[in-house]
Amino acid sequence: MNTSKTQKHRADLLVSCVHDRAPDLIPALEAEVKRRGLEGEVKVVEAGCRGFCSMGPVLLIQPDGTFYVNVQPADVPEMVEETLVKGRVVERMTYQEPSSHACALYEDISFYSKQHRIVLRNCGMLNPASVEEYIAVGGYEAVGKALFDMTPEGVIEEVKKAGLRGRGGAGFAAARKWETGRKAEGDIKYVLANGDEGDPNCFMDRALMEADPHSILEGMIIGAYAMDAHQGYIYIPYEHTLSVKTMRNAIESARAYGLIGEDILGSGFDFEVEVRVGAHSFVGGESTALMHAIEGTVSEPRPKHIHTTEVGLWGKPTCLNNVKTWNLVPEIIGKGAEWFASIGTEKSTGTQVFSLAGKINNVGLAEVPMGTTIRELIFDVGGGIPNGREFKAIQIGGPSGGAVPASLLDMPMDYETLEEAGSMMGTGGVVVLDDRSCVIDVARYFLDFLKDQSCGKCSSCREGIRYMLEMLTNITEGKGKMSDLEVLERMGKSVKISSMCGLGKSVPNPVLSTLRHFRDEYVAHIEDHKCPAGVCKALIEHYINDQCNGCGLCLRKCPQDAITGEKKELHTIDAEKCIQCGVCFDVCRFDAVGVR
Amino acid sequence: MEQTKLERVDEIIDCYGADKALSLAVLQEIQTEYNYLPRELLERVAERLGLPEGEVYRMATFYHSFSTKPRGDFCIRVCMGTACHVNGGPRVLEAFERELGIKAGESTPDGAYSLEATACLGACAQAPYVTINEEPHAKVTTDRVSDVVATCNCALPEAE
Ligand SMILES: Cc1cc2nc3c(=O)[nH]c(=O)nc-3n(C[C@H](O)[C@H](O)[C@H](O)COP(=O)(O)O)c2cc1C
Ligand code: SF4
Ligand code: FES
Numbered sequence: 078m079n080t081s082k083t084q085k086h087r088a089d090l091l092v093s094c095v096h097d098r099a100p101d102l103i104p105a106l107e108a109e110v111k112r113r114g115l116e117g118e119v120k121v122v123e124a125g126c127r128g129f130c131s132m133g134p135v136l137l138i139q140p141d142g143t144f145y146v147n148v149q150p151a152d153v154p155e156m157v158e159e160t161l162v163k164g165r166v167v168e169r170m171t172y173q174e175p176s177s178h179a180c181a182l183y184e185d186i187s188f189y190s191k192q193h194r195i196v197l198r199n200c201g202m203l204n205p206a207s208v209e210e211y212i213a214v215g216g217y218e219a220v221g222k223a224l225f226d227m228t229p230e231g232v233i234e235e236v237k238k239a240g241l242r243g244r245g246g247a248g249f250a251a252a253r254k255w256e257t258g259r260k261a262e263g264d265i266k267y268v269l270a271n272g273d274e275g276d277p278n279c280f281m282d283r284a285l286m287e288a289d290p291h292s293i294l295e296g297m298i299i300g301a302y303a304m305d306a307h308q309g310y311i312y313i314p315y316e317h318t319l320s321v322k323t324m325r326n327a328i329e330s331a332r333a334y335g336l337i338g339e340d341i342l343g344s345g346f347d348f349e350v351e352v353r354v355g356a357h358s359f360v361g362g363e364s365t366a367l368m369h370a371i372e373g374t375v376s377e378p379r380p381k382h383i384h385t386t387e388v389g390l391w392g393k394p395t396c397l398n399n400v401k402t403w404n405l406v407p408e409i410i411g412k413g414a415e416w417f418a419s420i421g422t423e424k425s426t427g428t429q430v431f432s433l434a435g436k437i438n439n440v441g442l443a444e445v446p447m448g449t450t451i452r453e454l455i456f457d458v459g460g461g462i463p464n465g466r467e468f469k470a471i472q473i474g475g476p477s478g479g480a481v482p483a484s485l486l487d488m489p490m491d492y493e494t495l496e497e498a499g500s501m502m503g504t505g506g507v508v509v510l511d512d513r514s515c516v517i518d519v520a521r522y523f524l525d526f527l528k529d530q531s532c533g534k535c536s537s538c539r540e541g542i543r544y545m546l547e548m549l550t551n552i553t554e555g556k557g558k559m560s561d562l563e564v565l566e567r568m569g570k571s572v573k574i575s576s577m578c579g580l581g582k583s584v585p586n587p588v589l590s591t592l593r594h595f596r597d598e599y600v601a602h603i604e605d606h607k608c609p610a611g612v613c614k615a616l617i618e619h620y621i622n623d624q625c626n627g628c629g630l631c632l633r634k635c636p637q638d639a640i641t642g643e644k645k646e647l648h649t650i651d652a653e654k655c656i657q658c659g660v661c662f663d664v665c666r667f668d669a670v671g672v673r
Numbered sequence: 674m675e676q677t678k679l680e681r682v683d684e685i686i687d688c689y690g691a692d693k694a695l696s697l698a699v700l701q702e703i704q705t706e707y708n709y710l711p712r713e714l715l716e717r718v719a720e721r722l723g724l725p726e727g728e729v730y731r732m733a734t735f736y737h738s739f740s741t742k743p744r745g746d747f748c749i750r751v752c753m754g755t756a757c758h759v760n761g762g763p764r765v766l767e768a769f770e771r772e773l774g775i776k777a778g779e780s781t782p783d784g785a786y787s788l789e790a791t792a793c794l795g796a797c798a799q800a801p802y803v804t805i806n807e808e809p810h811a812k813v814t815t816d817r818v819s820d821v822v823a824t825c826n827c828a829l830p831e832a833e
Contacts (some may be wrong), residue, residue, distance in 0.1 A: 097796065097809055130798030277793045278755035315701050316738055354698055356736035357792065373694030374728070375735050432797070434756035440798035472755070522758050526792070529737070634816050636771055658771075659764045664772045664816035 085160055087118040088141070092148075093126055093201045094133030096287075096319055102134055105150035109157045119161055125288020127201030128442030129188060132172060136158040137183055137201070144183040145170040151515040175438050191458045193420065193607045195408055195428050195446045196244075196281075196401050201287035205323050208330040211291040218334055219407035224344040227410075228258060232303040236406065240426035245271050245399030246266040246477070246503045247361070247579065248492040249427070251406075254396055258304040261394035264305035268297055268395040269371070269390065272313040272320060273355065273362035273448035276475035277526055279506040281442050282400050284322040287315065289404070296403030298341065299410055301348045304396050309350035311400075312367050314357040324352050359476070359530035360580050363574045364389075364397050365534070377532040378578035381413060399504075399652035401430060408521060421447030425491035426602065429505050433459050435510040436466065446500040448489040451481065466511040469610075470594070474503025476523040476530075477583035479590025480516055501583065514594045515612035518604060521549040527584055538581030541572035543578045553613040566592055610670035614657045621648050621661075624669035631661035631670065675713065681706065682714050686721045689746070693722050700733060708748070710741040717812045737792065745780040745787035749773075752802040754793025760800040766790055768818040769803075786825070 090110075095102050106121045129135050132146035136156075143166060145156065152170060159165045166181045173179050179184045194200075203210040211217070223232050237252035258266060270293055275283040286293065297309045313320050328350055331337045339347045353371045360366050361376035368374035368390045389395025405427065411418045418426045425447035431454060434440050438460030445454055451471060455461065462468050470480045473490075479500035481488065488494055492502050510516065524546040533539045548565055551557045569585030569592075576582050592599065601607045610615040621631075627645040639655045642648030650661070662670040685702045689695040696718065701722035703714055710733045719729040733739050751757075751766045758801050766788075770776055796802045799811035803821065810821050 130796075277753075278797060280793070280795045280797065283795060291769070314696075314738075354701065356697060356701065356738050358736055361793075362734075370697065371694075373692075373696050377733050434797035434800070435759045440756070440800075475755070483715070506755070508759060510759060514759050519755075519759065526753075532735075636768075658767060658815060659761065660768065660815045663761075663814040 088120075088121060088122045089139040090121045091124040091127075091137040091139060091201060091203075092121065092149055093124050093135050093137075094130070095123060096416060099134040099149070101150045102148060102153075104385070105153045106157075107247075109153045110161075113157055113162065115157070115161060122204045123206075124201045124203060125205045126284035126442065127285065128197060129439065130441040131439055134456065135201075138212065140240075142183045143181055144172060146172045161209065161400065188441070188443070188458055188460065191453070192444050193428050193446050194283065195420070196404050196430050196441065197444050198289075198408070199292060200284060200442075203289075205288050205290055205328075206326055208291060208327070208334060208336075211289075212334075212581045215333075215411065216291050216407075217295055217331075219410040220295055220298050220336065221342060223302055223410050224342060224346055229303045229305060232410065236303075236409060239409045239417040240414075241402065241405060241409060241417070241425070242425065242492065243398055244401035244405070244504070246429075246474075246501075248502060251402055254386055254398070255300060255303050257384060258306070258394050258396040259436055261387045261396045265308070265391075265393045267390045267393055267395040268301045268304060268306045268309040269366060269367070269395060269398055270297055270309070270311040270360060270403050271364075271399045272311055272317075272324075273357075273367060274317075274504070275357065275359035275362040275530075276504050277359070278434055278475060279432045279504050279507055281432050281505065283317050283320050284442055285404060286317075287323050290324045291331065292404040292407060293325055294331055294337070294386060295385075295401045296398075296406035297350060299347050299406050300398065300403065302346055306394075306396070307347050307349065310353045310371055310390075311349065311350065312353050312355055312371060314361070315354045316357045321352055321354055323558070328352070359527070360532050360578070363578050363580065365578075367397065368395065371401070375532075376402045377534060378580075378622045380577055383458055385521075395479075417429050420490045422489065424493060429490070429502065431505045431507045433507050433509065435472075435508040436462055436514060437509040438463050447491045450489050452486040454490065454507070455486075455604075459509070459609060462509065462511050466513060467508045469512050469514060470516060472500075472508040472519055472587065473506065474501035474586070475506040476527050477579065477586055478503045478506075479586040480510070480594060482594040483588075484594075499586065499593050501586060513610050513612070515553075515608055515610040516591045517549060517553055517600055518608075518610075518612045520591045521546065521553055523587045524549060524584070527580070531584070532579060535576045535666055536582050537572050537575040538577075538584060541568060541576075541581070542584055544568060545585065549588065552599065552602050554615040555602065555606045555613075557599075559600075559603055561603070562592060562596070562599055597611060617672050619650055619655055619657055619659070619661060620671055620673060621650055621669055622671050623647060624667045625665075626667060626669070628667070630664050630666070634660050634664045636660065678707070680710070680715060682717050684722065686718065687741055691721055693724060696722055696724060696729065697732065700729075700739060704739055708744045709742055711743075712741070715741075730753075741782065743784070745785050747786045747805055748789065748824075749786060750789045750791045750794065750804045751777070752792075752794045752796070752800070752804075754797065754800075754802075755789045755798035756793070757800040757802055762801045762814050765801045765803065765813055765818065768815040770820050771821070772822050 136145040136148045171179045171181045241251040242248040274455040343426040355370040365379045430444045443458045528542045569589045637654045639651045719726040777790040803810040803813045
């Protein structure tokens with residue numbers, strides 16, 4: 078993307094992931110650029126997240142597209158000398174494809190070249206603190222188009238034609254919601270952005286707010302115009318300090334350009350928006366719970382006999398969308414519904430952002446068209462499984478989703494297909510499991526997480542979680558019975574039916590999906606007292622194999638003094654004393670410690 | 674001492690215009706300032722905002738980022754997010770428990786350390802991930818735990 082901002086300079090250095098991981102990198106770059114007298118030619122930009130978390134901090138040099146990974150302050154002098162002064166690539170700083178060779182150019186890296194970045198279009202490409210840079214890439218043009226060339230109904234029609242579905246998890250049609258909101262009686266209406274992101278493994282909403290805040294604001298302005306709302310709130314947990322700060326700064330700078338406030342761009346349309354800071358909780362992202370939090374009470378859900386689009390925040394018609402949904406609106410208005418609808422599948426249009434984590438090489442954020450297969454996402458974009466291990470499953474959709482096994486690798490990922498497989502798109506959190514991950518342990522983990530997240534209003538949800546958790550715990554400890562499986566299945570189904578909000582309705586998914594796809598692992602735990610993945614402590618045993626050269630490291634580190642052996646001779650673990658803590662496994666440099 | 678705390682809380686409350694709808698923000702500021710939510714201060718918040726005490730308590734205990742117990746000088750947070758879980762987070766947490774002789778959710782008797790298990794800290798690429806007073810520690814394996822704890826002693830807060 079060669080924008081006007083780059084024209085003034087010979088090169089832009091777009092630096093990502095500096096916030097937590099390399100606070101010294103930007104000052105180091107700036108100092109070196111200055112020392113070499115390149116200030117007028119080279120600009121250092123603190124860009125937001127580029128999604129390549131496993132390789133950060135990363136540096137993209139524009140316009141030529143040279144891309145460096147794992148950039149440290151110590152690399153700076155060499156990089157400036159070689160690349161900026163002499164125009165040569167520093168080989169050792171480039172990305173190495175797991176499958177083949179070094180890749181010097183951004184566009185050649187398969188992690189990026191196989192993506193289709195719409196939501197993430199500006200992430201890592203510009204300075205999130207600068208409204209000017211956003212405007213330079215065509216930002217806020219869609220607001221102009223909507224306010225001056227389109228009627229509110231026309232905007233809704235366009236979003237409907239695009240087939241835009243909410244990106245917050247349920248995939249509800251955005252236009253339907255807006256339409257109800259528009260038609261609802263009321264002098265005051267609200268639009269809300271959901272930036273809660275309570276899924277314990279997602280970081281895309283946060284990354285988006287921190288990297289491209291204006292796209293969210295722009296979408297909200299357009300949505301407010303469509304719904305005839307004049308006040309908006311963006312809800313963010315206070316733990317996400319940088320998101321809060323970046324969004325607040327964006328609001329102020331947009332206001333300075335007349336894009337927020339009274340009479341936006343002279344159109345006569347008024348819109349105010351504010352960041353409301355909440356506190357993190359999973360159920361807090363549910364629509365009615367979120368509204369409670371903005372009102373100042375505990376974020377617990379309420380029954381939705383009446384839709385929040387009619388009776389929402391402070392009893393007024395309210396339209397809540399995820400921050401990614403809002404971010405897509407300007408693109409749809411700008412490029413047209415047909416363009417958007419041509420991407421993805423018929424029922425799930427556009428793209429989906431996945432956060433890839435767990436046992437995968439390219440941990441990070443990846444955006445691909447809806448309907449992309451699991452194989453393409455995990456192996457082409459995600460670079461496959463580390464250490465040559467075997468792919469076992471993905472757990473998708475977070476605690477509300479389910480496990481999808483290797484046999485379904487060629488399944489396209491869209492809302493419907495995933496649901497049929499017993500999982501869920503959810504917010505797009507993908508945790509990759511390999512043959513060393515135990516699916517029962519993961520299901521148990523989610524229940525354990527959810528037991529503290531259920532607000533407890535529905536006994537089915539509250540007690541159901543506890544009961545299923547107890548059963549799964551027993552199974553992982555080798556105390557399960559075969560009859561438990563049937564009970565789990567029944568109970569899971571009944572919790573789904575009788576709980577009020579989406580949390581309770583989806584709580585059993587991880588259990589039900591693993592029962593469906595990995596029944597043999599349950600059986601192995603119950604009947605053979607074995608954890609095939611080597612995870613469940615009560616069912617495993619650490620042992621030392623003949624790779625051991627007697628270096629003695631594990632012996633010194635074992636907290637139980639369970640390891641004995643003479644120097645330079647094979648060591649052994651006393652099974653009686655061993656607590657399966659795994660320290661010997663972690664510390665051994667010779668792969669001599671195994672788990673069985 | 675207690676009086677100054679109460680005055681400070683009054684200041685915070687006033688700063689939010691004693692608005693009930695912003696009670697969460699008030700609690701957040703108190704939490705940031707004192708590292709936990711002392712009982713007397715919660716009572717004051719309830720009284721000043723005209724909320725039932727039970728409601729304020731419920732808020733203070735509902736969210737995991739609030740603590741109603743004092744935290745240690747070094748607050749060690751071990752990520753229990755999904756990515757960290759599958760990469761051995763629980764074993765790392767146990768290693769910290771052994772090293773410090775306390776369970777997650779507790780503080781050492783001398784008040785030096787507290788240990789918490791938290792939800793995803795947003796650094797899944799660096800799993801298992803640990804922070805000590807916000808300072809990041811990436812890819813912490815069980816064998817590195819004692820070294821990580823030892824870094825605290827080098828970073829003792831300056832005596833005031
Ligand atoms: C337990 C639970 C947690 C949720 N968490 C979130 C969340 O973190 N972010 C989000 O955008 N939506 C979340 N949702 C979905 C919201 O209720 C709501 O459907 C969504 O924000 C609407 O926006 P959308 O139509 O753009 O998806 C959650 C729902 C449930 C039941
Ligand atoms: S389903 Fe669970 S989280 Fe949702 S309202 Fe009922 S008890 Fe609360
Ligand atoms: S799961 Fe630990 S940082 Fe995300």
